Every structure is written in structure tokens, then in C-alpha cells.
Amino acid sequence: MSRCRNSVYHFAVPRGLTTEDPPQPSATGPSRAIVSLRASPRFRFLWVSNIFFFGGTWIQTLILGWLVFETTDSELLLAIFTAVRLTPMLLGPIAGVLSDRYDRVRLLTGACLLALGTVVALATLTSLGMAPYWVVLLGGLIIGLAHSPSQPARSSLVAELVGPENLSNANALNSMAMSLPQVVGPAIGGALISALGASWALWISTLWYVVSLLMLLPLRGSGRAAAVAHDGVLAMLTGGVRSILRNRLAATVLGITVVANILLWPIYQSFMPVFAKSTLGLDAAGLGWLLTCNGVGGLVGSIVIAAMGDFRFKGGVFVFGTALWGGLWSLFALSANVPLSFALLAGIGVASSFFGVLQTTLLLLTTEPAVQGRALGIQELAIGVMPIAALGLGAIAEVAGIGATTFVSALLLVAVMLVVAVRVPLLLRFSGTRAVRS
Template structure:
């Protein structure tokens, strides 16, 4: 790398520095408001089922990933992010104003969750592809790691700030305060307008090509590439087999370990700290060799650690394993995007990231299936089987696509 250190992309690229700041405030606002709206849903309905419906609606726009990828390849990516910020700022302001005037009905809270999802998920392909536009191929791993670090921070800090604000000033004022963060995110994007090296797909040809044709052509191009298809296969497998366990089963694991709510929060904090450490390690490594091998072997090891965690009954061991799980989850999150961008042609990168967003969108559906299995056989047995299945799948990927293990992104 031209500039050494974990924060080299932030120092070397003013454009990426502005994007990183925008992402930090955008996602902190999104996670904070997700918690506040969820709080209002449960406070007004008292129904766990209606809260689950809210969560599903909030995540549903992830299914629009492939279409969002087409938009990322067709239009100016900075403008798409500006639109996402303005959309979120206006829409959540409407919900906050309604909460100030009267008791917000459930359907409006549901609409607020959908709006948050529509501002976040469909803009993700443009947000991630813009990183490579700004920092280039050589600094991509470092920049993606710094983005992941911001995401880990916002997922931990955002809900914590939301909960503290609800206790201090109430849900209504909390909505107004957190909505202002979109204004900061928008301001950070402004210097990028007309200045970033935003690439569009063969501009004039793309303008004439229909969205449907671009979508089908992009999917065909990405999935017929063995390397990018293998990366997407790993992404889909982890989002079906492991991520639903982390997002849905942790309270059950806390009960198995005889932990109260405070103990659960410390368990999750271990994962969050591990994620930050993992992101910093990847950022410090920079443009390292054998990224594909680290991705496959690291994800398999991640699955193995989940098996050990599910069987652990000693608290210090459980906390240590959860911290290690956090480290490897960061490796997975950074490298899945880095490898997908490096193994696809520039003109279809937005659509590749859109397919990745769709794969991540499998989490809500997979959660229902794994929840039903856990109800019948227990959370420990379900996790052991699920994590071992992931290890088997990754072993098959290593055997069938050996090129991925050797892939470094340096003229491969």
C-alpha cells in the first residue's frame, strides 16, 4: 500500500474519508431509529408477533438487492446515496412529527420500518461499489475493513444510544434527535458530488438498455464466473446457516448459560469488540495475498467456533469463544465484499453486490426454519448441525474451486 497503517485509506483518499463519515452517521441513525420504532411498536401493541412482523418488514427491502444493483451500475452512485439520505430524513421526520401530534398507529410504525429499509438496503450496492471507485483495487481490502468497522460500531453504539435517549428524553424526542443524523450524513456526501470517479455502465448504451435486460445480463455474467459464484455461494450459506443463529438465538444461549439480561449484553459486547478487532486486523494487513484462502478457511473456522460455543458450559470459555467469533465474522464480512468486487468486471459490480444483498436477505426466512428446528431439538443441537453443515459446504467449495483459495486479487 502507498500509505501504511490500518487507517491508510482514510488518510490517502479524501473522497473515501467523506464517504466513511457519511456511512457512520447514516447507519448510526438507521440502527438507532430501528430500536426506537421497535420500542414504540411493542409499547403500543404488547405483541411479540407484531414486533416480529415489524422486523420482517424492516428487512424486506433486502430482497430488492438485484434491482438496486442495476441502479448502481446505471446511475451516478453518489446521487443515489444522496437520494437515500433525503428519503430517510424526510420520511422519518414525518413519523416523528406524527408522534409529536398523536399516538402513532401500528400501521404507521410499520411504514416507518419499511421506509428505513428502503433507504438502507437498496442503496447498499451503490454504497459498497463506490468504495472501489474512490480508493482503487489496491486499497480495497483496507477500505472495506474500515467500512466494516464503522458498521460494527453503529450496530453496537446505535441501539445503545437509542435506549439511552428513550430513557432520558422519551421516544418522540429521540426520533427527532436521531433524524438529524441523516442531515450530517447528507452533508458529508456533498463534497463528492461531481468529483468522485463514479463509473457507469457504458453510459449511453446503459441508458438505452432496459432495467430487465441489464438485470438478467448481470446475473448471468456474475453467476457464470466460477470465482464470484463461489463467493456468493459462501455468502448465501452463512446467511442461511449461521447469521440467523446469532441474530435470533443469543437470548436462548444466555438462558442455557444461566445469564441474565446484563450477562447477555456482555456476551454480545464480546462479539462486538471482536468484530472491531477483526476489522482492524484486516485493515492493517491491507492488500495481502491469498484473500480467497483466508475467506474460505476463516469462514470454516468461524463455523467450527460456533460448534464449540454451542457446546460450552463454562462462562469464561463461552465469552472467549464469542470474542473469537466476532473477529472471524469481521473477516467474513470484509472479504465477501472485497472478493466479489475483485472477481467481477467493473460494469457489473453493482449488480453483483445486489445479488449479495439478496443472499443476505435470506436471513429472515432462514430464521423461521432454524427456529422451528430449535423448538423441536434445542438450540445447541441446531447450532452444532448448522455450523457443521457450513464447514462441509466450505470444504466442498475448496475442492471444487481451488482457484479461490489461491486468489489474491493481484492480477489473478
Template sequence: MQRDERVTSPHGSRTAQPSGAGLRQALASLKNNRQFRLLWVSNLFFFGGVWTQTLVLAWLAYETTGSPMLVAVFGAVRLSPLLLGPFAGVFADRHNRVRLLLFAGSWAVLAVGLVATLSSLDLLPYWVLLLGGLAIGLSQSPSQPARASLVFELVTRENLSNANALNSMAINMTQVIGPALGGAMISLVGAPSALWISTAWYAVSVMMLLPLRGHRQTIHARTGSAFAMVSSGLRSIASNPLASATLLITLAANTFLWPIYQSFMPVFAKESLNLDAAGLGWLLACSGFGGLIGSVIIASLGDFRFKGALFVMGTAIWGILWAGFALSHTIVWSYILMGAIGLMSAAFGVLQTTLVLMTTEPPLHGRALGLQELAIGIQPISSLALGVAAELLGIGATTFFSAALLVVAVLMIGTRGSRLVRYRGVETGATGVEPSTDGQRNVTA
């Protein structure tokens, strides 16, 4: 029988037992919670598949077409299922999240396996690659609200930052291994083999979720149709300045810079740095290694008090580093900058989800994370716009101006009106929450 390391407070809420600070705190959620440990290992293999196939498919798109614009079109198609985020959030609120993840993971195995088969048979022209990218996107993007909101159910609120940092560590570990492995496999044995590795990683991810099928999730009462639930969630979150500011910064980051990383790194590698596929893999691995270090640092902080400040200022510094990378034409300097970019991306990647969960009520978590997914879903549109700009101005100039716009947007959103930069993650009241009638969480900065 699993030992439950959590205790019940006098108010009936679960609280974490005191744990040591520093590096011991970094692994707290993994050591004390078997269910979260299974989810974490599943995430490790799931995102291993994501990073491997992301590099391989982007490389195939650029190698097939030689056009940054067509690479942008491919990226837009692959990421377009992100636009389903609000409805995926409703599903996460209304249905069992573990079952949703099992279905999405199984779909990923089938989708990537089919693309790998077509690539092995040399039957993967550009239009088929577009369809394959769409199928893979449908397996990945709509499951994210369920994957993120499940964390809140498996750990205590005090361990939420730690658990999200550990999830970010899993992503960044695979971001080190996946691109490096994918690039090396392209160079040594070809793209189809790399895609088959992605398929195997997705399959292991599904297997790790199977023991969680008995997890009893609280299914919140339905309040009407999916459209009605999306509408009510929008109204509640729009009236919440902290949650709104967090989502607006997420929107800005995914408008100006994440499409560069998701779609245009092969263009950077070839046009600015003259790197082959293996070199591109190592460039992305530097970012993953930096992100891994950043995630370990945040995980070791535990339930720290300057969450809003780290989110806002870390994202702004991340944008400044991207501007420096855009101006670099030296391989070693670019590797160093990409490592620093990964380091600062942890502040954004870990805390965007933590802040969304902390500033909204549990009945809204799925829909709030669905809106986060929608904010990420701007990437297909912004990817096309950035592709046009890259054709006209070059990828370096496009990235520099995008980074500058992000820094301005983040500082304006985070420091004016919303008080996000001063948010500490401290709740009010005996139970930590002063619930409101519309499902909004009342918090103090």
C-alpha cells in the same frame, strides 16, 4: 485544491504510491483520499443509525409481542427490501451513485423520524411497527450496491482491501457504540429517544455526502431494460467460479446465522442469559468491538495474497464460534464468545465485497453487488424458518444446528471446484485484467 496522492502507471491505470506496512497501512485510504474520507465518515454515521434502530426496533417488537416468531416476522419485513438487490445493482450501474445515496439517506431520515414520532406519541402497535420497519428497510437495503461500488471508484485496486476494511471498521465502531447507546437509552429514557438519535445520525450521514455531488462517475452503456441487465449480469457471474463461490458463501451465511444476529439476540438476551436492554446492548457491543479489531488487522495487511483462504477459513471459524455461543448460558463466557464472533466476522464482512469486486469487471460491479444484496436478502425467508424452529426447539438448539450447517457449506463451497480458498487477488496481464466479451473478469487463483 485536493492533492491527489495517486500516480499513473505507464499503462494508464492509477496505482497507489508505496506506503508503509503494518499499522500505518491500516489508514492509507483515509489519509490519501479526501473523497473516500468523506464517504467513510458518511458510512460511520449511516451505520450508527442502522445499529441503534436495529436494536431498538427488535426490542420493541419482542416487548410488544413476547413471541420469537413475531420478532422473526418483523425482521423478515424489515429486511425484505434486500430482495430488490439485483435491481438496485442495475440502478448503481446506470445512475449516479452519489445521488442515489443522497436520496436513500434522506429517505432514512424521514422514515426513522416518523417511527420515532409515532413511538413518542405511543402510537406504535405491532402492525405499525411492521410498516415502519419496512419503510426503514427501503431506505437502507437498496442503497448498498451503490455504497459499496462507489468505493472501487474512489480508491485504487491495490487499496481496495484496505478501503473495505476501513468501511468495516466504521460499521464495527458503530456496532460498539450504537447498541450500547441504544440499550442504555431504552433503560434510562425510553425507546423513542434512541430512535431520535438514529434520525440524527442519518442526517449527518447525508450532510457528509453533499461535497461528493461533483464526483464524475463513469456511467456504463445501457444494454436494454433493467430485466435484461439483471439477466445478462446473472449469466456472466454464473460463469465465473470465483465470484459465484463468494456469493454462495454469502448466501449460506445469511441463510443460517445472520438472521440469528439480526432478529433473535433479544430472545437470547432474555431467555438464555436473563439480560435487560442495557445488557443486550453490551452483548452486541462486544461483537462490534471484536469486529473492529478484526477490521484493523485486515486493513493493516494491505494488498495481501491470501484473501480467499482468509475468507473461507475465517467464515468457517465464525460458524464454529456461533455453535459455542449457542451452548453458553454464562454471561461472561457469552460476552467473550460474542467478541470472538465479531473478530472472525471481519474476515467474512470485509472480504465478501472485496472478492466480488476483484473477480468481476467494473461494468458489472453494481449488478454483482446487487446479487450479493440478494444473497443477503434471503434473511427474511430464513428468519421466518428459524423463528419456527426456535419456537419448537428453542433458540439455542436452532442456532447450534444452523452454525454446524454453515461450517459444512462453507468448506464444501470454498474448497471444491471453485478454487476460492487458493485465490490470492492477483490479476493477469499488463493492466491486470484480461477482459472477456461477456463482461466477466478472467483471474488467476
């Protein structure tokens, strides 16, 4: 593609990317799905670290959510807990500046240590019977501080380790790092709650953070600052925001992220215990298996994207995959049949991979390396609307019911994606490192 063609589409090609078709990985067949792991030993360490970091997070999400709903029997209090736990996402832009300014590996190490210490404290207090609602609320907030602000550093480090030609594959593998523990973590957590109680489940979840921390040690020396820190934090923040929001593609992807985190992600993050207990009549172990089905679907979707390699029309797959995700949620909201609900949630997991993997990939491919941390920080802020949305959806669900609330939210997301397809056709054609053809 010529420079003139780029000017027509009003976006710049980031440094390190080309408008020509990149050289394809030599791997073929099943090995193509793991090309990033084969090509970058340091990415392998990061990938394993992410598996265990997110594994601890998934177990704790189930344990603490079940504990709150079991002790309070209140959808609103469960929504408040989720909102507090996710509030640190609002610090995303600041975290993005830190990711561009400081050593990313050190940031991830500090986040892992903070999460480990907090879960140890929660497990201790729960074992002693000294963990009332406000203690769990505070623990959720601190875990959120360890988890959410580290995400820009985690994702931008991937781009540094693998390069643009393997970025879709690496992000899909990173999504697998979240899905793999989601497959086994909730089932283990639910079984442990049923057999041993919440405190033992929390103690076991601390081991995941220990392994994650050990896997970060070989990465020392990677993750150096992407931007020269001549400016202060505020100047870097405002300058980065202006640069990113002037990019039509990046701004559209961020807008879709906002909408999805208002309409659907709060449902999954907050109200799955309600679906399990009140709609489907499941216990804690049943909730664990329900979430495991979603994790299996997410794993399958991530494998599919990883195997596709540096495929064309990433933007179109992102848009229509997100619309499919909303459509499946609308069907799940209407289901009271346990086997059907399990199958639908697995399908939701597959579709959610196309949203989750490609939103990050598209942001990294449409922004300059020097502002990628800030782009991902704004993405984290967009995700950070979830706590406020969870409160609103929780209040609506108290009146209308969780099924009706989810059904309407899902159809609204589908409608938004259809509008995007009509109004921003450039996004549908966007292929990243490949040429966008008219």
C-alpha cells in the same frame, strides 16, 4: 501471470486490475491500516458518512427489535418484523442495475433522506403512544428500503474512489465504519431505552442520518454511471447476471453468501433479544452491551484486515474465516454463562469481519467494473434470503429452542465451508491483484 494461465483458471482479469504484483502503498506500520483514507479525500467523506448512516441503523435495530419483543413476547413476531425489515434486500439486482446506470452519490443521498424521514415519523408516533406492532412493522420496511437497495451503490463507489490496489484496505475500513457505531450504538441505545424510553432513543438516532447526509455533499460529481445505458433495465439485469454467474469464483462467493444468510445471519439479526432476555437474563442495557462486544470484535477484525493491505490468498482467508465464524457461533449457542457469552460474541465479531469484508472484496476483484453494481446487487439478493430464513428459524426455535437451532445451523455452515475448500481450491489460492500460483 500469463494470459494462458488465466485461461486455465477460467476467469477473466477485470479491467483496471493486473496479474502482476501491484505497487505496494508507501505507508508502513500503523499508517498502513488507513492508507485509503490518506490517499483519497473523497473516500474520507464517504467513510464518515457511512459511519453515521450505519450508526443510525444499529441503534434502530436494537430499539425496534427490543420494542417488538417487549410488547409481543413472541419469537415468531420478532422474526416476522426482521423478515419484513430485510425484505427490500430482494430488490438487490434492480438496485445493482441502478448503481451501474445512474449517479451513485445521488442514490445514496436519496436513501439517507428516506431513512431520516421514516425515523422522524416513527419517533413522533412512539412519543404519542401511537406505534402499535403494525406501525413498527411498516417503519422497519421503509427503513429497509432506504438501507438495503443503496448497498450496491455504496460498495461500488468505494472501488471507484480508491482503485483496486487499495480495495481490501478500503473495504476493511468500510467494515470498520459499520463496527465503530456498533461498538457504541447498541450500548447508547440500550441505555437510552432504560433511562428515557424508546421514543427518545429514536429521536437521537435521527441525528446520525443528518450528519451522514452532510458528508455526502462534497462527493457530488463522483459516482457517475459505470455502464453506458443503451439497454433497458431488464436487458442490463439479465446480461449482468449471465456474465457474473459464468464466473466460477464470483458464483462460489455468492453461494457462500446465500448459505451464511440462511444459517447464521438471521440468528444475529433476529434473536439476540431472545438470547439476552431468556438465556442470559439480561435487560435492554445488557443486550446493548452484548451487541457492543460483537461490535468491538468486528472492529478488531476490520483493523487486522486493513493493516494486512493487499495480502495474498484472500479467498483462503475468506473460506477459513467463515468456518471459524460458524465454529464460534456453535460454542455461543451452548453457553449460559454471561462473561463467556460476551467473550464468544466478541470472537464472533472478529471472525465475521473476514466473511463480511472479503465477500465484497472478492466480488469486486473478480468482476468487470461495468457490472460491479450488478454483482453487488446479486449479493444483496443473496443476503435477501435472510427474511425467509428468519421465519423458518423462528418457527424451529419455537419448538426446539434458540440454542439448539443456532448450534445445528452453525455446524452446518462449518461443513459447507469444508466442502468448498475441497471442491473449489482455486478460491483458496485467489489473491486478487496478485498472481494466483499453482
